[in-house]
Amino acid sequence: KNQVEQSPQSLIILEGKNCTLQCNYTVSPFSNLRWYKQDTGRGPVSLTIMTFSENTKSNGRYTATLDADTKQSSLHITASQLSDSASYICVVSPRNYQLIWGAGTKLIIKP
Amino acid sequence: DGGITQSPKYLFRKEGQNVTLSCEQNLNHDAMYWYRQDPGQGLRLIYYSQIVNDFQKGDIAEGYSVSREKKESFPLTVTSAQKNPTAFYLCASSIRAGLYQETQYFGPGTRLLVL
Numbered sequence: 001k002n003q004v005e006q007s008p009q010s011l012i013i014l015e016g017k018n019c020t021l022q023c024n025y026t027v028s029p030f031s032n033l034r035w036y037k038q039d040t041g042r043g044p045v046s047l048t049i050m051t052f053s054e055n056t057k058s059n060g061r062y063t064a065t066l067d068a069d070t071k072q073s074s075l076h077i078t079a080s081q082l083s084d085s086a087s088y089i090c091v092v093s094p095r096n097y098q099l100i101w102g103a104g105t106k107l108i109i110k111p
Numbered sequence: 112d113g114g115i116t117q118s119p120k121y122l123f124r125k126e127g128q129n130v131t132l133s134c135e136q137n138l139n140h141d142a143m144y145w146y147r148q149d150p151g152q153g154l155r156l157i158y159y160s161q162i163v164n165d166f167q168k169g170d171i172a173e174g175y176s177v178s179r180e181k182k183e184s185f186p187l188t189v190t191s192a193q194k195n196p197t198a199f200y201l202c203a204s205s206i207r208a209g210l211y212q213e214t215q216y217f218g219p220g221t222r223l224l225v226l
Contacts, residue, residue, distance in 0.1 A: 004153065017187050027195050036216075041199075041219075041220065041222075042219055042220065043201050043203070043217025043218050043219055044117075044154075044201075045217070046215075046216075049214065089153070089154075098153075099156070099215075100152030100153070101154040101155075102153050103151055103152055103153050104153070104206045
């Protein structure tokens with residue numbers, strides 16, 4: 001069964017600190033993996049997308065990594081800001097008309 | 112000001128009532144989608160449309176209906192057959208069809224509550 005598991009479910013860190021969010025998937029075959037940011041009560045916004053051959057992709061202070069062999073991805077946030085408080089969702093695509101969405105990690109940045 | 116708009120922001124449904132959620136986009140995207148989001152779960156696809164006058168069922172289409180009469184509009188009706196409609200509903204669009212290839216752009220969502 002195609003599944004995407006994210007950890008931790010929630011995370012609280014102090015402003016200015018770094019953090020890493022994890023995504024494990026059992027989706028096969030694999031096409032690409034995306035990370036979305038969703039502010040509370042809003043729609044998700046795409047941060048990064050990686051295909052099978054890419055193992056890292058950056059978007060400002062956000063850096064995503066992908067290990068297609070172990071079926072793991074991580075999203076690293078550097079020098080966190082209060083505006084980073086949101087849910088971060090991992091989405092994996094098999095090679096068909098389908099997206100498998102993770103439940104997300106809720107990140108809270110405290111001043 | 113380009114983007115996707117959804118209305119209303121909050122919607123209340125009475126027992127046995129059908130309600131319609133609006134979704135409009137001015138991005139000139141061919142494909143549009145409806146998702147349902149419940150607490151602690153990933154987004155689930157309700158319906159999607161690759162082109163005007165065509166739409167396909169997603170994973171949880173029962174109790175919902177859609178139409179795509181115009182490229183810009185993709186309204187979702189939650190019928191009385193949907194027994195557990197309380198959720199956050201998200202509309203999205205992408206340039207072309209093909210869920211796995213294209214980045215989807217989301218609207219701000221509609222929260223549906225049952226009275």
